[in-house]
Amino acid sequence: MRLGLVLAEGREAELARLAEAHGLFGVLAGLGNPLTAVSAAVYASTATEFVRIAVRVRLGLEHPITLAEELSILDNVNNGRTVVIADTGELDAEAAADEVAVLREALASRPIEHEGARWKVPAGLPANVTAPNSISVTPKPAQLEVPFWVMGPQAAEAGRVAGLQILARTPSDVSDPKLLQPGVTAIKGELAIDRAHVTAWASASVTHLFVELPMQAETGKVMALVSRYLAPEVGMPHFPRVMSDSRVPLPWPGERRD
Amino acid sequence: MVATQLPVNAPLVVETDQGGLMRFGVGLFSLQCTAMQPAHWAGAYRDMREHAVLMEELGYDELWLSEHHFFYDGYCPALLPAAASVLSVTERLRVGTGMLLLPMQDPIRLAAVAGDLASRSGGRLDLGVGMGYRDIEFDGHGISRKQRLPRMVKGLEVLEAAEAAGGPPIWMGAQLFDPVRRAGERGHPILFSAALPFERCKTLAKVWEEGWVGAGRQLADKPALGALRNIWLTEDPKEREAARDWVRASYVQYAGLGWTLPAVGEHEQADFAEETDKAIADTVETTITGSAEECIHQLREFEAIGIEHIAFRLMLDGEPRAALESQLRRLAEEVMPSLRPKMAA
Numbered sequence: 001m002r003l004g005l006v007l008a009e010g011r012e013a014e015l016a017r018l019a020e021a022h023g024l025f026g027v028l029a030g031l032g033n034p035l036t037a038v039s040a041a042v043y044a045s046t047a048t049e050f051v052r053i054a055v056r057v058r059l060g061l062e063h064p065i066t067l068a069e070e071l072s073i074l075d076n077v078n079n080g081r082t083v084v085i086a087d088t089g090e091l092d093a094e095a096a097a098d099e100v101a102v103l104r105e106a107l108a109s110r111p112i113e114h115e116g117a118r119w120k121v122p123a124g125l126p127a128n129v130t131a132p133n134s135i136s137v138t139p140k141p142a143q144l145e146v147p148f149w150v151m152g153p154q155a156a157e158a159g160r161v162a163g164l165q166i167l168a169r170t171p172s173d174v175s176d177p178k179l180l181q182p183g184v185t186a187i188k189g190e191l192a193i194d195r196a197h198v199t200a201w202a203s204a205s206v207t208h209l210f211v212e213l214p215m216q217a218e219t220g221k222v223m224a225l226v227s228r229y230l231a232p233e234v235g236m237p238h239f240p241r242v243m244s245d246s247r248v249p250l251p252w253p254g255e256r257r258d
Numbered sequence: 259m260v261a262t263q264l265p266v267n268a269p270l271v272v273e274t275d276q277g278g279l280m281r282f283g284v285g286l287f288s289l290q291c292t293a294m295q296p297a298h299w300a301g302a303y304r305d306m307r308e309h310a311v312l313m314e315e316l317g318y319d320e321l322w323l324s325e326h327h328f329f330y331d332g333y334c335p336a337l338l339p340a341a342a343s344v345l346s347v348t349e350r351l352r353v354g355t356g357m358l359l360l361p362m363q364d365p366i367r368l369a370a371v372a373g374d375l376a377s378r379s380g381g382r383l384d385l386g387v388g389m390g391y392r393d394i395e396f397d398g399h400g401i402s403r404k405q406r407l408p409r410m411v412k413g414l415e416v417l418e419a420a421e422a423a424g425g426p427p428i429w430m431g432a433q434l435f436d437p438v439r440r441a442g443e444r445g446h447p448i449l450f451s452a453a454l455p456f457e458r459c460k461t462l463a464k465v466w467e468e469g470w471v472g473a474g475r476q477l478a479d480k481p482a483l484g485a486l487r488n489i490w491l492t493e494d495p496k497e498r499e500a501a502r503d504w505v506r507a508s509y510v511q512y513a514g515l516g517w518t519l520p521a522v523g524e525h526e527q528a529d530f531a532e533e534t535d536k537a538i539a540d541t542v543e544t545t546i547t548g549s550a551e552e553c554i555h556q557l558r559e560f561e562a563i564g565i566e567h568i569a570f571r572l573m574l575d576g577e578p579r580a581a582l583e584s585q586l587r588r589l590a591e592e593v594m595p596s597l598r599p600k601m602a603a
Contacts, residue, residue, distance in 0.1 A: 013346060033374070035374070036371060038338075038339050039338065039339065039375050039378065042342035046307065046343055046346045046347050063400055065400075066363060069335040069336040072336075073303070073334065073340055076300045077300075077303050077343045079304075080300070120400075121398065123401075124397065125402045128393040128396050128403050129393060130394070131394045131398070135394060135398045136328055136330075138328060138335070140299070142299065
């Protein structure tokens with residue numbers, strides 16, 4: 001299992017940079033305010049070079065073509081590192097699945113001509129006399145296919161209809177141990193407790209787990225705990241702890257800081 | 259979050275009686291990767307960030323973005339994420355949307371996103387809005403073109419309330435008498451198109467002032483207006499010829515988009531869709547070229563009619579990167595200092 005970091009609102013660039021420096025696989029932006037998630041993800045993107053940028057996209061708040069256009073810009077800003085986590089919000093499962101379908105079709109490399117339970121794209125409205133019967137959202141994303149996961153009240157049903165993995169909130173949410181399985185959880189910044197906690201997620205066959213730092217934590221210390229103990233221990237079976245428990249190599253020049 | 263707002267016309271340095279009052283930007287950053295100048299879109303977004311950092315180093319004040327949808331070259335369809343990418347790598351440069359097509363968005367969500375971005379950036383976002391004109395763009399977003407004016411008005415009401423509460427300042431794009439006058443009445447500065455000849459900018463600036471005063475305001479309190487200008491500083495006839503051809507090539511893209519500049523007063527219609535060659539040739543003639551003294555002379559004419567934000571329209575189709583960067587440096591070093599507030603001793 002690989003660990004990622006939930007980005008606190010307003011600190012996205014700083015925390016994303018830190019996550020990358022600590023070798024985490026990715027970061028998750030927009031878990032707080034869904035309206036500002038894409039901006040938060042852009043700030044995380046320009047602060048980093050390698051980490052995956054997962055962004056929560058709340059459905060039902062804007063036309064999905066507008067959302068797709070924003071996501072495509074994001075994917076070009078970060079050169080193909082975007083992962084979309086579609087939040088079903090207040091939509092029912094059928095509407096959410098249709099909205100996800102429009103998003104995915106819009107971000108694919110074919111023209112879109114969609115008629116579903118919630119959306120018809122293009123709309124074919126009488127006043128738009130010169131509009132054609134298909135459109136292509138441009139620019140296209142930088143990556144071949146943007147990964148989509150789903151969360152929210154209707155995640156299970158919308159995910160089933162759309163054929164997408166849900167973002168697990170507990171280890172028991174894992175549906176198929178053979179598939180990629182993302183999850184998100186909070187840690188406490190206490191080694192014994194957090195070690196047992198993330199180990200339970202790994203045992204449930206979660207593959208990518210975003211951890212949320214405690215609110216009042218000293219960020220550097222908790223991140224050191226994550227990258228020195230938690231990430232290696234769930235990164236391979238039977239991790240020999242002698243390596244993490246050993247003394248940190250001496251810095252030079254400069255003073256030891258641990 | 260409440261934005262810490264830098265006033266749009268805040269002096270950047272202490273003003274003295276030397277020099278002028280002008281602010282300088284560059285545009286339009288549309289992130290197009292065209293048939294004539296192919297590139298990777300991710301590279302275009304990286305280049306924009308690098309150019310923004312260079313502009314900030316050179317003392318530019320503003321960067322302006324532009325929006326269209328569903329076009330082969332990737333013309334930027336979502337300006338706030340693009341603005342965020344520039345704001346996140348700069349510290350002083352303002353970023354303006356010139357123009358964000360307001361009827362195609364939910365204004366409440368837009369106000370929230372723009373307010374957050376203004377807050378994150380220390381108040382460096384200018385929210386320019388326009389109506390849009392392409393049927394395909396409305397239809398792709400599920401909106402009837404017939405609804406664009408009521409949606410525009412409703413959207414402005416939402417954004418104006420947000421501005422009053424500390425959100426980003428609103429700019430408008432318009433080129434006909436009535437919309438320009440309405441922008442003046444509402445108190446929003448205009449960024450005039452680069453395709454408008456100086457005399458038409460002068461006429462429209464007067465119309466805007468009529469709207470401003472007609473709404474019961476004092477002329478002395480009006481904000482500075484803005485204009486995009488095609489410009490190329492050079493003494494070399496061959497470079498001048500090339501630069502004018504890059505201007506031509508960039509307007510060919512607008513012909514592809516079906517853009518037209520309607521007739522107003524004594525100005526005939528510039529129809530980029532039907533009379534492409536003539537409209538483009540007329541627009542190329544608006545280009546300011548020549549020595550630094552010649553450029554300064556022509557820019558002072560804009561200052562004299564209250565257009566004090568000048569966005570150099572330097573993002574041209576076919577233009578090599580080295581030529582762009584050289585021009586950014588020359589304009590910053592040889593033109594801008596004569597037209598800006600001088601630093602007090």
